[in-house]
Amino acid sequence: MTQISARTAVVTGGGSGIGMGLAKELARQGARVAVADIMADNAERVAAAIRAEGGEAIAVTCDVCDRTSIRAMKEAVDAAFGPVQLLFANAGATSFDPLVEMSDDDVDWILQVNLHGVMNTTRAFLPDMIAQKQGHVCATASMAGLLPGWIPIHAPYSAAKAGIIGLMMNLGLELAEHNVHTTSYCPGGVATGMKDNNARYRPARFGGPGEGRVEVTEASSVAHNHDFYTPEAIAPMVLEAVRQNRPFVFDHPDQRAHFRRTYSGIVEACYDAADEWHARHGTPEANPEGARLVHS
The missing domain is CATH 1.20.5 (Single alpha-helices involved in coiled-coils or other helix-helix interfaces)
Structure with a gap:
């Protein structure tokens, strides 16, 4: 089993949505939490809320597309809390545009933040976990990655999220001898506000940030017609799967x-x-x- 209480956890994309729910639940279960987000104000707001409830938390600004930013984030976390045992690689972005209508920047951003961001963050924290002979990496994938034929007009996103699943499953085999475990969380519908705020998180080198709202195509909307849960509701499910070292966690059994x-x-x-x-x-x-x- 993976212990959560009295452990140090990092949550990327922790300033809103699923990351916010995970960060707060980790603190409720006794972890020290580093809330990392590209939006500094969002990260500080979540960390402050945790501290107000008696938990331990710091806010760290981090762009997971930038390895230098990740290294700086890790240094800040190590200085505040010491080595990390729990990593929740959650930062992401979405798109519902036809592939042929997407610019190079559009495609690069979706792949960089969703797949390379998880890879970059995981690589930064793994050496310490291996040295400690304990650790757990939980990456937020998606049902669109597990079921790439489910939601149309979602190609780069589905490809990136499928890549996360492959990364976590294969890495789990590689790390077993070190007592380090991996989990892919595949949300099936969580109300995160991403469609409204997505463009604000886009780095300048990928053509952002912006204020536009993500428009979901009619074809995608039909396939996407299901119940959405709150981040607070799904966070305990995810942490229970991590505690049990499950390779996957889903939130919609239907x-x-x-x-x-x-x-x-x-x-x-x-x-x-x-x-x-x-x-x-x-x-x-x-x-x-x-x-x-x-x-x-």
Whole structure:
């Protein structure tokens, strides 16, 4: 199990939405919390609310697209609380624009903040976790990453979130011997205010910041028609999954049907097709010359 009480936690994107909910719940469960956000005022507001309730928290400004900013954030956290045991790589951004209509900056930003931001932040904190022989990285992915065929007009976002899942699952194997665990949190609908505030978080080098609202296409809206929970409601679910070292945590059990229809069923059908091919044409020769997969 992963202990939360009396541990030091970092939450990126902690100044609002899911990150805010996680930061406050971590403090309620006895963790020391570093609230990291690209919006300094948001981070300080959440940290102040935690301190007002008797918790320990600091606010740190951080742009997860910038490795230098991440290193500075880590230095500030280490100075305040010491080595980190819990990392919640949560900062992200969204888009519902057709891929061919997105600019290079649009695509780069979505991939950088959602996927590279998680990678950059994780790489910064892993050495200390490995040295301590304890730690947990929980990355906020999305049901759009687990089920990339679920919501249309969401391609770079789905690709980035699917990448997070692959990163966390593979990294979990790599880190097992060090007693460091990974979890992918796949929200299925959380009221974060991201669509209203998304453009404000966009760094200047990607064409921001701005004040525009994210417009959800009609095609995406139809697929996105489901209940939205509050960050406060889902945070205890996420922390329980972290405590139990689960590789995944979901918050909408009713979405199991979407998984079966848009992913599980398709994958099983592909395996059925492979079985049929082998039955009709025979199994190909294993390890032909030039494809040595096993070394003696």
